[in-house]
Amino acid sequence: MVVNEALRILRTVRYDAAHFSVFLQAGSIAAAAKPGQFVMVQAGDGLRPYLRRAFSVADVTTVAGVPGFELVVRAVGVGTEALGRFAEGTPIPVLGPLGVPFPIDDLKQPDRVALVAGGIGLAPLVLLSRRLAERGIPADLFYGGRNESEVLKRPDFERFLGAHRCRYATDDGSLGKKGRVTDILGSALEAGTSYRRVYACGPTPMFRTLAGILDKAGIEGSFALESEMACGFGVCLGCVLPGRDGRFHTICTEGPCLPPTAIDWSRV
Amino acid sequence: MVVNEALRILRTVRYDAAHFSVFLQAGSIAAAAKPGQFVMVQAGDGLRPYLRRAFSVADVTTVAGVPGFELVVRAVGVGTEALGRFAEGTPIPVLGPLGVPFPIDDLKQPDRVALVAGGIGLAPLVLLSRRLAERGIPADLFYGGRNESEVLKRPDFERFLGAHRCRYATDDGSLGKKGRVTDILGSALEAGTSYRRVYACGPTPMFRTLAGILDKAGIEGSFALESEMACGFGVCLGCVLPGRDGRFHTICTEGPCLPPTAIDWSRV
């Protein structure tokens, strides 16, 4: 069930000028949240930002023994910046968990999957890694960022998945391979690795390239998509992306996790 | 000269749920500010509050050795509440000093004056008391509030003016006389005390009554008036009050300190 509750900020951890994690009180959201789902957060009770902002539930965790959940945030504008400025203990309105999670219930023991993260798209993949590890499903992480310091939550990924399963690409080569994340996934596929399914989250150009790669390789995908959202629960009809069927997909309720084949990437 | 500068909050002292003092870095405002002048403060860089708010320079002082000035504030709405929530060290835009101060330069040694404060109208009278004390001008304070805890800055008034010169009236009788401040001033006048000038700040009903009292007694007054202000420096023409001459007085530049005889109290 989706709940609308005021949750206290347990802790804010800064990674660099633009990136931070916010840990929120669990409320009834943490226990219910599945990997790929998101919450709508009101950052401030004023007029700027005016609408709530969408954030993936990045992890379900505890802070100093207090149950909570984590959002990993890149500050790109007024809402994300405001979210990073709250004092610990401040209650903020949170609506969630929302949307269709990554499909994982159908995975079975010998299945192997890949996780592809671009930039801040790492967020939903942390909780996904945790759940896959719990289920014993082997998963390879392909994670691309601008540079080493923008590759976040490495210790968690490496703990859940095993360090040997985590491969990185950076624009400047400061971590892993110099280049794009789709390049390192492409190399792995060319080297003969195959996956039951590829889970991905990242910017549109990454999605577009990846959709092509998966299509060619005949591999199923599940993408955690983004679009601007006013409500997050299917009533404003603002968050649509064009579908291959000529219809528009309501990303907040039909997604955010959708197979790439659902989207008409030429119109995004 | 009026300056527009970002000044850090040195300290915020809370008196009760609704009242607090904000001490700001001196900037070039503190040294220039005269009793009765005010500043326009932007409480937050967002949209709510949208316009700056006016506050009297309540005192010029130091905080832990750092030169600054004080605003005494009653939280009545979004701007005053926001002002009370800032963390120490936050820089906030301040414009000032503004307006016409209380006329005191013409006071000479044997002159005796009265100060009349109603509610939050105490604010400009603190700095006035300090300056009068420096000049050795004896001044009687008549200060009315709802109850004892809403009578603020007593130690300062009593230090500057002498405790025996400070008289209080409260609605509930918890401090001084039960009743209104104009009653205790009226009694003093009836008892034969006379003043060279009466300086006052308070709500409109107090001003209206006081204007009548002074008119009857033939005593000169100087009132620190209030009205809603968008700019504070004479350009929006929003802050006018009706004058006896049929014109409108721009309170931010012709005032805030004006003789009560300038105003048409029947139209305020």
Add this chain to the structure above:
Amino acid sequence: MTVDLSVHLGRLQLKNPIATASGTFGYGLEFAGFVDLGSLGAISVKGLSARPCLGNPPPRICETDAGMLNAIGLQNVGIEEFLSEKLPKLHEKGATVLANVWGDTEAEYRAVVERIGDDPRVAAVELNVSCPNVVKGGMVFGNDPAALHALVAAVRPATRLPLVVKLSPNVTDIVTAAKAAVDGGADVLSLINTLVGLSIDVETREPKIGFTTGGLSGPAIRPVALRMVWEVRKALPGVPIFGIGGIETVEHVLEFLIAGANAVQIGTASFRDPGVSGRLVRELADWCDRHGVARVADLSGTLKTRPRPEKTYV
């Protein structure tokens, strides 16, 4: 004190004056987890057309200062699916339903209203006249008094339900529009719909909305909406009004009632807080109680205006 919250908008009787605005409350059912749908004055559902409509390509929304722009393009499931899938459930939950409808032509408007007919599960039909008139080259029905009058008159015979006409605020004179709608047969007026606005991404030099312009809603438009409610109430004191535009708090509700509305509709605020409409019902009752207002209906149109001064010169 028990406060009487009920209001009458002509034949349309509501248990309280807090309704929700079309396009901001889905088909109502999406809010069942946040609000007791039966506790609201009314629910205006997403604008319905004769055929299901796919709406505009994205981006459809963007935030603006104290508001948002939208150009959803009236995406909706169509009147058939509404009547078969949504309305029975709304009815079961005790909701008072306003069927908000639109069309590209008079005939389409009429067709969808005829399909609703006198359905007793619908409390009133609400005509959204902010739709471009395809026959008249895209000019908006609601912005031309003659076209508006003709449209309302054409639709009027199609139902015996109360007919609410929701006016466009993008006009020189809202009173002329209001009169045209009332003369055409409107029982109730809803005002206002969104103001037409534009917002630009300066890096790409593209409009932030795919459709270029969008409808501005939210707190930014409240003063304009309030002014129009007041103007119409003054000119047409007998015509009941739904006040709409940027309502978020009980004080905003009261502003609209005092200006002359008989009830209000909560729009964009439901995106920020899906429970806001239900809460406002309770807060309005509390406010009336604290202020000794026994009947909320008595608040309507109680604005005390001062005589406007003549200009004075020196």
Add this chain to the structure above:
Amino acid sequence: MTVDLSVHLGRLQLKNPIATASGTFGYGLEFAGFVDLGSLGAISVKGLSARPCLGNPPPRICETDAGMLNAIGLQNVGIEEFLSEKLPKLHEKGATVLANVWGDTEAEYRAVVERIGDDPRVAAVELNVSCPNVVKGGMVFGNDPAALHALVAAVRPATRLPLVVKLSPNVTDIVTAAKAAVDGGADVLSLINTLVGLSIDVETREPKIGFTTGGLSGPAIRPVALRMVWEVRKALPGVPIFGIGGIETVEHVLEFLIAGANAVQIGTASFRDPGVSGRLVRELADWCDRHGVARVADLSGTLKTRPRPEKTYV
């Protein structure tokens, strides 16, 4: 890179596109401590009338969400005092002056413009047509295309200075108003003036503004202003435009230029920050520099719109 900030609005040449809006910048001189007056593109002074005007009784202003309402009532020192006391000082400081004027009747408008004549210290006359036409029973000049046309045509012969007409946004079709002004002889259009709004104190049930309604300004109106600039630019691509409404940042300036304005006027923002106009001149130069824009004039009207989709049904 040295950025060429100069812009031409027909015969009106400005050193940069950042001007200040009438009624929000006093007579300019009040800002001399905050802004180098000579560094601004132009300064539109408080609306001048033939006789000094006392304005409206208070309360004249109130804050609204992301904006404010005002009903100052056009208080001003009158054209004589302006010419003798203010203009010489403005001229001395190197200011480019727009003389914003108004009247209750055509004759009064004409009288004040005649008094300005061809004064070389004035760069242009700006006609505020949002004034109630006392002859036509209070209807606003700018809201009736015929009255607007007649007014501009009546004033036009009174000066050889460039004539700027500042339009009211409270109209169904801003393009019709724009055409009427241009046909009447306007060289440049300023858009927009304030939207008419209302705000109510629910405790006293009185309007927060003594005049009941007031003009809404500030960020709240920016999307509406931008849309109108874009509409007029599209319809009248050769007519130079001052874009006005809720401008606070360099991005806002750019939005207006891209939408089709040739220059902008900063209004209410000068109350929040008296130095904002001067800062925007510098920030605009920086932005152009960073973005490789050599001539700011090239930005004007560069909005890339997509073709509007047809409605699609299932």
